[in-house]
Amino acid sequence: MKNDYIPYPAVIESIITESFDTKTFRVKFTDKKIADNFSYVQGQFMQISLMGTGEAPISISSSPSRKGFLEFSIRSVGKLTKKIHELKVREKMFIRGPYGKGHFPFEEIKGKNLIFVAGGIGLPPLRSLINLIMDNRKDFENVKILYGCKTADEFCFKDELKAWNKIPNTEVLLTVDKKTDDWTGRVGVVTELWKDADIKSDNAVAFLCGPPIMIKFVVQKLEGSGFSDKNIIMTLERHMKCGIGKCGHCNVGDKFICVDGPVFTCAEVKKFPKKDGAM
Amino acid sequence: MTKKVINKSDISKLLIDANNEYNVYVPMEHIGGDVLFSALSKEKNSLEEDVKRINLASEKTFNSPKEIFYPQLETMMEYNDKGEIKETVESSKKLVFGVRPCDFHAIAHQDNFFSKNYEDKYYLSRRENSLIVIIGCNTPPRPEACFCTSVGTGPFLTEGFDIQLVDLDDYYLVEIGNEKGADFIKKHEKYFSDPYRDEIKHAERKKLEAEEKINLKVNFNKALQIMKTEEIPQDNLERIAERCIECGACVYVCPTCTCFDVFDDVKCGEGVRCRIWDTCVFSGYTREASGHNPGAKKEFRAARRYEHKLKYDTLETGISGCIGCGRCLHSCPVDIGMSNFIKEITTNQKYH
Structure with missing residues (x-):
């Protein structure tokens, strides 16, 4: 065994x-x-x-x-x-x-417009899919990456952010919560980027990762832009000890984030018990 | 079903014999009078002492046999500063003697949990070579808390066991449930004889009387139905949360709770990674390194345990995670317990 x-x-x-x-x-x-x-x-x-x-x-x-x-x-x-x-x-x-049976779709989202929304340390899990898409860029339509951090020195993958932004039909939009002297871009939470980006739900799928408070407001924004729950996909985080559905820590409702997730559609997350604080 | 009888005075001889082949776990009296499942010593002098402390009559086995297969603390692996890792898996032959019927249902629950999706090698290896001898409950071990007849897990088993004993005062009637049980009896046949018809009748009468002695009744099926379709009333959860002192006794004595924490310990360049029971009633259970804690509210933690056992386990396997042993109520310093919770949601009365 x-x-x-x-x-x-x-x-x-x-x-x-x-x-x-x-x-x-x-x-x-x-x-x-x-x-x-x-x-x-x-x-x-x-x-x-x-x-x-x-x-x-x-x-x-x-x-x-x-x-x-x-x-x-x-x-x-x-x-x-x-x-x-x-x-x-x-x-x-x-x-x-x-680990994780629940992962990001790939074949299923070919030919679609993609929106990524990340907050802070939420970009690394999305980067796995972003670079997979960049390596197969012709199979996808417009790609928008919205990324917010507390301050400008918190951004990860600084070179890649520039490189992705140079790829045709690919846009990287950044914002910071707190302005520092070296920052000339947008100031405000990540949903502020809706003012700069033309977010449309037609033929589009959105991917999110960030703190629960960000997820909550971004989902509201996306729904306001016409996204249905099944086209909003997020990766969740929980305290975990085993990764294989035994230690119990990441249990939410009848799911284990480690085995059943960590990627879920918004439709699935909405079925989680409210008290477990997924959103 | 094949039946035999064994004289009670032969039980210790049987267990001493079996101790040569198996690690024998049996309820033993400890200092202060607590009766706990413990292993018989392999050393002759201490074995004689151990045998004197065997207490099958005591119906106060405080802990379930859970920790025989899933110890409260166990080493998962050893490692050194060269980066070498060695798994530490235990798989000795075990005879667990004197398990109560409800606890046997709990073991079946654990077997399912630890083998689904990913197999838990630690539990399954410990469990693999084990033989379980049930003793049915002529009288309820926790008279104020046992509610097995409402759940359908006792006071006797009808099938699925290796061996089940029925206490007939000076004798036990021995019911052999499968080949594994039959092999064991055959190997030790000198202690067993065929029962007289009266003894079989006597046992059937004892079983019926035993059922009548379970006084605590709850509407378990109604509770499962309610949990499936309705949210637990907020008021109910708040009252439980208000009383709960977060001692964790209910989950440590619960024979179906499985949650654990993992930690590392190092001494002189040699280290171990261990797992230790953990519980969803503790506030730190869901706390992340960032400090974010999605399970911070006490009433939500209270709900989690009831929902897990009564709702999600039942939805997934068709069998509830509560086996009606009553240990949670019995051990709770502030009288919170599964049976009280069930009574509250199925009647409109307050028990908390």
Whole structure:
């Protein structure tokens, strides 16, 4: 019987400092056999461990179209993520997964207009799908990426944001909650970007990730723009210990975020018990 | 069904014999009089002491046998500073002697939970080589709290077991439920004899009397129906939340609660990753590293436990996660319990 709780070593190939509190780690399984048999789907997550410190669920921020490595964009928040931030290239972390039956659609959204709305550390999980789309760009219509952070130095993937914006029919719109001297763009919450972006629901699907308060207001905005619940797709986050539907922590109603999600349509999330605070 | 009888005075001899082949778990009296499932020692002198402490008559087995297959604290893996990881899985042959019928239903619930979707190797390995001997309840172990007849989980089993014993004062009638049970009896046949017709009749009478002794009745099916279709009244949840002191006793004694936390511990370059029971009634259960806590409100946490057992488990498997053992009410310092909750939602009276 396979023991799904045992993680495998992965070596860090590169580290990119995205912002003052977020780094992207590119890793590779050290065991070639495990690496060769490994595959994942956009929107899935892994359990990342440092033995002796602990384990946490982290979404995969790289695209499955770019093979041979995995990327995790991690904000330093708790005990484990602080330790992960101290790691250097050639050092190891331990990973297991991928997890999540609920992932982002790909084939189903070909030929559609796509809107991405992210807040803060919410962009990394969406980036897995964004780069998959960029690698198959001709199969999709307009792509708009709306991204809000507290301050300008919090933006992740700064080079990619510029690169995506240069791709035809692709637009990246940014906003910050708090203006700093070096910021000349929009100030305000992410829904303020509705003023700059022409958001239409025709033949369109929206993808969201961000704090619950952002999700709540963005869903209202999207509904105001005519989006139906099934065309609003979001990836959720919960405290998790196992990733495989046993420890109970991420249970919401009759679902486990780890096994049944973490990606759900807004229609599914609306069926969650209100008290579980999904939105 | 094949039936045998065994003299009560032969039980300890049987268990000592079985102790050579199995790890034998049996209700044993501890300091202070608590009776808990414990393993018989493999060492001769301590075994003699252990046998003296076996207490099958006591109907006060405080904990369910849950922790035999799913310990409160267990090591999942060991590792060292070279980065080598070794899983620590236990799979000894176990004889669990003296399990109550409701707790057997709970084990079936755990078997299903730990094997669906991803298999939980720790639970399933511990459970794999186990033989379970049931003792039916002639009298309810927790007279004020047991409500198995309302749920349909006791006081005796009719099928699905390995072996079930019926207490006939000096003897036990032994009901053999499957091949695994039959093999065990055959191996130890010197302790067993064929029953007389009177003894079988006597046992049937005891079973009927036992049912009448379960005084606490609730309308369980109505509760399941209500939970399926209606929201729990806010007022009810608030009253439970107001009383609850968040001690967690209800979930630690619950034979079907499965939630756990995982933590690492390191000493001198050697480390372990362990899991330990956790519970949804604690406020930190859903707290994320950022401080965001979607389960912060106490009344919502109260609802979660009832909904999980009565609504979601039933929707998913057709069988409720509550098996009517009454331990939650029995252990609660402020008299909150599943049976009180059920009474509240099925009648319009307040029990909390």
